[in-house]
Amino acid sequence: MALDVVARFRDPELARRVVAKLAELAPEEPVRFCHVCGTHEWTISHYGIRSLLPEGVEVVAGPGCPVCIVPAREIDEAVKLALDGIVVATFGDMFRAPGTRMSLHQARAEGADVRVVYSVSDAVRMAREEPGRDFVFFAIGFETTAPSTAVEVLRRPPENLSFLVAHRLIPPAMEALVQMEDLAIRGFIAPGHVSTIIGAGAYKAFPKRYHMPVVVAGFEPLDVLIAIYMLLRQLKERVARLENEYTRAVRWEGNVRAREFMSRAFDVVDGAWRGLGVIGSSAFELKGHLKDHDARERYGVEVRGARDIPPGCRCHEIMVGRIYPTDCPLFMRACRPDKPVGPCMVSIEGTCRIWALQGGWEKL
Amino acid sequence: MAVPAKVLEVRGHKARVDFGGTVREVDVSLVDVRPGQYVLVHAGFAIQVLDERAAEEILRAWSEVLEAALGA
Numbered sequence: 001m002a003l004d005v006v007a008r009f010r011d012p013e014l015a016r017r018v019v020a021k022l023a024e025l026a027p028e029e030p031v032r033f034c035h036v037c038g039t040h041e042w043t044i045s046h047y048g049i050r051s052l053l054p055e056g057v058e059v060v061a062g063p064g065c066p067v068c069i070v071p072a073r074e075i076d077e078a079v080k081l082a083l084d085g086i087v088v089a090t091f092g093d094m095f096r097a098p099g100t101r102m103s104l105h106q107a108r109a110e111g112a113d114v115r116v117v118y119s120v121s122d123a124v125r126m127a128r129e130e131p132g133r134d135f136v137f138f139a140i141g142f143e144t145t146a147p148s149t150a151v152e153v154l155r156r157p158p159e160n161l162s163f164l165v166a167h168r169l170i171p172p173a174m175e176a177l178v179q180m181e182d183l184a185i186r187g188f189i190a191p192g193h194v195s196t197i198i199g200a201g202a203y204k205a206f207p208k209r210y211h212m213p214v215v216v217a218g219f220e221p222l223d224v225l226i227a228i229y230m231l232l233r234q235l236k237e238r239v240a241r242l243e244n245e246y247t248r249a250v251r252w253e254g255n256v257r258a259r260e261f262m263s264r265a266f267d268v269v270d271g272a273w274r275g276l277g278v279i280g281s282s283a284f285e286l287k288g289h290l291k292d293h294d295a296r297e298r299y300g301v302e303v304r305g306a307r308d309i310p311p312g313c314r315c316h317e318i319m320v321g322r323i324y325p326t327d328c329p330l331f332m333r334a335c336r337p338d339k340p341v342g343p344c345m346v347s348i349e350g351t352c353r354i355w356a357l358q359g360g361w362e363k364l
Numbered sequence: 365m366a367v368p369a370k371v372l373e374v375r376g377h378k379a380r381v382d383f384g385g386t387v388r389e390v391d392v393s394l395v396d397v398r399p400g401q402y403v404l405v406h407a408g409f410a411i412q413v414l415d416e417r418a419a420e421e422i423l424r425a426w427s428e429v430l431e432a433a434l435g436a
Contacts, residue, residue: 249404
């Protein structure tokens with residue numbers, strides 16, 4: 001049974017033997033690998049994988065939290081719509097992410113109708129059930145989530161529903177990290193779930209153009225350990241290849257049907273990432289013939305003076321792996337899971353929240 | 365975050381799937397599936413069909429790598 005196969009990627013005995021094998025590939029000089037997925041950070045923290053790696057091997061978290069990277073400006077747009085009396089529906093985590101002045105959660109405390117949904121389809125159903133009210137779905141997430149928005153946008157949503165699209169694309173962000181030379185990344189663990197959609201082939205430029213090893217990896221501890229082994233083996237052989245460890249879910253071409261849905265619904269445009277600035281060709285916006293359902297067009301939303309990072313917060317440096325959460329003076333002092341300051345402590349996929357809840361960092 | 369589930373029944377673009385005991389309805393517009401297959405589910409949509417054979421292959425390949433290491 002398939003779920004049993006998945007469980008075997010958690011087999012402690014097999015994991016122990018892979019760890020022993022990693023030691024054989026210990027690098028001569030320190031190396032830093034980067035992943036770009038909140039779920040990878042969870043696996044690495046939860047299973048204490050950093051403590052199992054050979055001396056000199058470091059794995060840092062890049063901008064893989066889809067909530068953390070939404071710029072305050074776009075949250076401000078959603079908050080403004082909500083305070084103007086429009087029902088705003090979005091995923092649970094987005095609800096508490098801080099805007100410049102307030103989060104959607106705080107907007108609700110001020111009387112706005114903000115609803116947490118599990119799926120874009122819930123927002124469609126709500127809009128159908130209440131035809132007298134205007135609804136906006138605040139569409140966030142990477143390529144894993146964008147196809148579901150595309151499906152509903154293309155399925156003739158009810159007239160009273162529009163979309164505030166804040167989807168972002170992972171490969172351009174990885175390219176931006178490569179260009180931050182001080183990060184000195186020597187290899188990427190590419191995000192498994194994003195890759196089920198875009199395919200392993202989406203990373204082919206990295207070895208070619210930047211001589212950068214890439215391994216697409218799943219989310220069980222053994223997946224991550226094997227991916228690190230594959231990266232170390234490439235460094236040892238002095239090659240840069242694109243390899244796929246997560247073969248049970250990721251094909252070279254990805255999910256072709258999902259990619260078609262995305263290309264029928266969205267144009268690729270430049271997009272701002274919270275605290276990181278604008279990254280070229282890294283965002284989606286609705287195509288011209290779907291503009292009737294674009295919340296920005298429909299309501300002419302204008303916000304001013306957005307501020308991404310609250311004073312003292314170092315989320316923008318944590319999001320690219322330049323520093324660890326423990327290097328931030330606010331971490332577990334002024335900024336805690338029960339009273340978060342920055343987005344990295346708000347979202348369950350944020351590096352600071354994962355570190356705070358999983359522990360283990362005291363020893364680092 | 366995506367979670368594996370077993371497809372129980374497909375009706376149009378909806379399917380009933382089993383997340384190891386919890387049964388929910390998900391949208392299958394993005395995949396071609398039939399009952400008995402496993403899918404990855406994210407935000408109410410099946411985003412990919414899991415390939416059991418590929419999973420077995422990588423585990424077998426790794427067992428071989430590790431056996432070879434022990435034999436050496």
